[in-house]
Amino acid sequence: MGEEVGEPAPVWDRDFTVEPLGQPALIDLSFSAAAKQWTKYEFHCFRVELKGETSRWEGLWQRHPETFRWFTWEELAAGVSADGKAVLTPFPLGSLLSTVA
Numbered sequence: 540m541g542e543e544v545g546e547p548a549p550v551w552d553r554d555f556t557v558e559p560l561g562q563p564a565l566i567d568l569s570f571s572a573a574a575k576q577w578t579k580y581e582f583h584c585f586r587v588e589l590k591g592e593t594s595r596w597e598g599l600w601q602r603h604p605e606t607f608r609w610f611t612w613e614e615l616a617a618g619v620s621a622d623g624k625a626v627l628t629p630f631p632l633g634s635l636l637s638t639v640a
Contacts, residue, residue, distance in 0.1 A: 560584040
């Protein structure tokens, strides 16, 4: 989250923390159009806390809007963002949204 766009990478526990939510993985078997085969998907849920100055994160998103994006639950459920761009996800979000929303 930074190095791939030529910026310093965030530092664990100073800039962010990640912890598993403790629920079992959500598993789905769906046909992948890209792979042209049935594919098992696993979705693991985590709580991410962004720390430090908000301006650091906002600046990163503003300088690299195509690389770093946030989506609301409504956008994820609809499969499209408010600005009309597709939300790329192979996982059927209906089962996820019902467990964490």
